[in-house]
Amino acid sequence: MPKEAHMSGWAIHGRIVTMADDGPAAFSGRVWVRDDGTIAAVTHGTAKGPAELKGAPVVDVGHSLVLPGLVDLHNHLAYDTLPLWAEPTRATPWAHHDAWPRAASYAASTTWPAYAFITACPAELLAYVEVKALVGGTTSTQGSPPSNRPRDGWLVRNVDDESFGTGNRNLVLASVLTATPAVLADRANKMRAGSAFVYHCGEGQQGSVVAREYDDAEAAGCLQPRFVAVHATSVPAGRFADWTDAGAVAWSPFSNLWLYGQTTDVPAARAAGLSVCLGADWAPSGSKNVLGELKVARLVSDHLGWGLTDEDLARMVTSAPGDVLFRAWGRQVGRLEPGALADLLVLDATARATPYRALVRATEDDVRLVAVAGRPAYGEPALLTTALAAAGPAGAPAPTTVRVGARAMGLVLTDPTDGTTPWTWDQVVARLEAVRVDPKHEIEVAQQRGSAFGADGLDATPDLGLQLALDMPTGVGPVGGLPHDLGQVVVPPLQSLVHDADWLASVHGRGFHGGLLDGLGTFYG
Template identity: 55%
Template sequence: MSLVISGRIVPLTLNGNVSSSEKDTFQGKVWIGDDGRIERVTRGNASAPRNGFDKAAVVDVGSSLVLPGFVDLHSHLAYATLPLWTEPGRTKPFLHHDSWPSASTYAGDITWPAYAFIESAPHELLAYAEVRALVGGTTSIHGSPPKNRPLDGWMVRNVEDETFGGSVSLNRVLTSTLTLKPEVLATRSAQMKAGASFIYHCAEGQANSIVESEYQSARKCGCLQRGFVAIHTNALNPDDYDAWTEPGTIVWSPFSNLWLYGSTTDVPSALARKIPVCIGSDWGPSGTRNLLGEIKVARLVSKSKGWRLTPFDLVRMITCIPGDALVGPWAVQAGRLQPEALGDVVVIKADQAEDAFARVLAATEKDVQMVVIGGRPLYGNPGLMKAAKATFPSNLKIAGAKRTLSMAKLEDRSQPWTFSEVLARMEQVRANPKKEIDAAKNAFAAGRLTDTVPRLRLALDMPLGKVPIGGLPKDLGEVVVPLIQPLEHDAAFFASIKGRGFHGGLLDGLGKFYS
C-alpha cells in the first residue's frame, strides 16, 4: 500500500528537484510507493505524482519533522536487555577491547544472561531489540547475532541480513567483532573491491595501545578502501588516518568509549582527512539505548573538547552518512528522502519555528511520533498510526506516552504479536534460566530429527570471557538474569551512570537532555 506523509520535510539531500542544500527544510510531502521506495518529495500542496496514489493512506503531521529513518551501524542486539556494567572496585580505565572480557564479573553479568535469552527465547530477544530501536527512530541497525539460518521477518532492517527480497545477496555486508587474521582480511579486501562493505571493530581502546595494530594490519591487507566501515578507531593517532586515502566510514560510539576507556575517537582528525564519521549506539553494558541518546553524548563530547560539531553535523551522522556507507552493497539509498530511496521515515514532534536540527538533537523517545520502514507504519502516535492504516495495532507506553506498535511474529507475518507477549516470555526465562536453557537445548536436539525447518538458534558475537565451556558455567543454577531494561532512557539509567565508568563525570550530563 502506498503512503503519503505531509509535514515539515527534512530531506537531507542535494537533489536539485527537492533542495539546494542539505540543510533545507520545507513544508511538503513524501510519497512512498507500493514497492516501499520513495517516489517523490514535493513542496507545498503538490498533487500526486501518478494515479497509483489515489487510494494511498495520507498522514498529516503538521509542523512535526519528517526525516529519513536513523541508521545505526554499531550495535549488538543479543545484549540489548542488559544494564550498564562496570567491574566493581576497578579504578583505572581498561586499556583495550581485550581487557574487560577477563574481568571477574564479566561472564556472570553479561555472557550468561545474554546466553539465556539467545538459547531459550531467540525470537523474543530479537523482537525486544527491534522495538527498542523503533522507539528511538532507528529504521536500520547493525549487530544481529550470528544464527543457524537466515531470517526474513525483520521489522527494522538488519544491516547485514537485509536482502531486499533476494535481490541482494547475504555476503554484501560483511562484519566482524573479533580481530581477524591477515589471510581473512585479504579476502575481505577482495570482496570490497567486488562491491561488498566490511564493518569491522577496529583499534578499539586507548591511544597507543596494542590494538592500534589491527588498523595497521587492515592497511597492509588492502582494507583501507571505500567499502571499509571501521567501528571505533579510538586507539589511533591522527597521522594514522593519512593511510586511508580512499575513505570509507568511521563509526563513533562515544558513550562506550568513555565508559570503558576514558577517551574517544579523534573525530576532527578523521574529518580533516575527509573520512566520513557516523554514530553508533553500541550495546547494553556500555552504550546508550538508541541513536537519539548517542548524539546527545556526542554533543557533550564535542562541547567539552571544543570540536564545534553542530546539531546539523550530528543529525547527518545518524542519517545520510551511514546511509551513504550502505549504498554500495545495498544498491539503494538510505538516510536521505529522495526519489528511489528507501521509504524509511521517522517523524519527530516539533513546532514550526524550531530549528529542525537542534530539535532532533534535543528530542527524546517521547518526541518520536511515527516510524515507517519501507512504507509500512510500524510504530507511533495512535492517531497517526490509524491514519497510516497500520496493521496488527497493539498498545505500548513509552516515557508515559501512549504509542501503537504494529508487530507480527518473526517467522509468520500473518500472525499479530504484542510487546506484552514478548516480555511475558522473556520473564519466564528470567525467572528460571536453568530450566529454560535445558528445555531449549532438548527441544533443539529433538527438532534436528523431526523439524523440516531448523529451529532458530543464535550465538553471541562478543567475547565470552573466562568461562568453562560454551559460554556457560557448568552449573546452570549460577546463571542470574537481571531485570529487563526499559526500552527508553529513564531515570534509573541516568542514576546508574553517576560514579561509575571512566568518563570523569562527562556522561552525567546526559540526563539533563531528558529532564
C-alpha cells in the same frame, strides 16, 4: 461517477527534512511513498504528487518533522536487554577490547544472561531489542546476532542480513573478532567486488597494542570506500590520512568513554575525508539507541571544543551511514529523495523548531511515527492507525500496545514464524520474564530440544527453529562457557526502552567518563 482508485501508495505531509546536501534544512511538503517501499517523489507545499500516485491518501502531521529513519551503524543487539556494566573492582580505564572481558564480574553479568535469552527465547529477544531501537527512531541497525536462517521481515532493517530479496547476504560483512591477515585479505577482495566490511578495528586507548589492527587492515588492502572501521579509538590522528580511498568510522562515544576514558579522534577522521557515523554499541556500555547517542556526541564535541554542528551530528545518523551503505546495497537510506527506501521518522516539533537541533535534542517522547520500507511500524496510536489505513492493506494485524515511558504507543507486531499471526507485546515480555525467573530450567529445556548452539556453529536443521549466537566478544560461544551449575545464572530485570531516571542514575559514579556523561540528564529532564 465512481471515485477514481489511486495507485498503491500514500504520502505524508509535514515539515520535510530531506538531508540533501543543499537546499533548505526543512520545508513544508510531502513525501510520496510507493507500495514497493520506495520514495516516488518529494514535493513542496501541497503540490500534486507524481502521476503514478494520483489520488493517493495523504497523512498530515502538521508541523512535525518528517526525517529519514535513523541508522545505527554499530550495535550488538543480543545484549540490549541488559543494564550498564562496570567491574566494581576496577579503578582505572581498560587498555583495549581484550582486557575487560576477563574481568571477574563480566561473564556472570553479561554473557550468561545474554546466553539465557538467546538460547531459550530467541524470537522474543529480537522483538524486544528491535523495538528498543524502533522507539528511538532507528530503522536500520547493524549488529544483529548471527542466526541459522535468513531473517527478512523483522521490525527494523538489519544491516548485516539485508538482501533485498536476492538471497545474497554478503552485501555487508562484519567481524567483531580481530581478523587474521588472510581473512583481511579476503575481505579486501570482497570489498573490491562490491561488499561492505564492518570491522572492529583498534578499539582501545591511544598507544595500546590494538592500534596494530589498523596497520594490519591497511597492509591487507582494506582501507577502501566500503570499509567501516568500528571505534578506531587507538588510531593516531595522522594515520587516518593513510586511508586515501575514504570509507567510514563508526563512532560510539558513550562506550568509548565508559570503558577506555577516551574516544575516537573525530576531527582527524573528518579532516582525512572519512565519513563518521554514530552507533549506540550495546547496552552494557552504551546508549539505548542512536537518538540517545546523539546527545553523547553533543556533550563530547562541546567538552573537547571540536565545534561539531547539530547538522554534522544529524548527518552521522542519516545521510552519512546511508551513503556508506549505498556503496554496498545500491539502495539509499538516510535521505528523503526519489528512489530511496521509504524509512521514515516523524518527530514532534514546534513550527519554528530548528530541524537539526530538534533531532539532536529529541527523546523517545518526541517520536510520533516510524515507518520501515513504507510500512508504518510504530507510533502514536491514532496516527499509526491513520498511517496504516493510508498505506493500504498488507495483511498486518491491528497494532499491539507497548508502554514507552509514560506513553501507550502502537506497534505492528506479528509472530516471526509466519509473519501474519498477531503477536502482542505482553506475550513477548511474558516469555522473556519466564526465562528471567528460571534461567536454569529454560536453558536445560532449550538444550534438550537442540536449539542451543555449539562450538562448531549454528545448526541449520529446519525443525530446530530459530537459533542465534552471541557475537561478543568471542563469536559463537560465551566467554569461558556457562558455569557447571546453571543455577548460578542470574538474569537481571528487563531494562526500560527509554533513557529513564533509573538508567541516568546508573551512569553516575560508574565507568571512566570523568562525569561527562552525567550531563545527559540535561536532555531528559
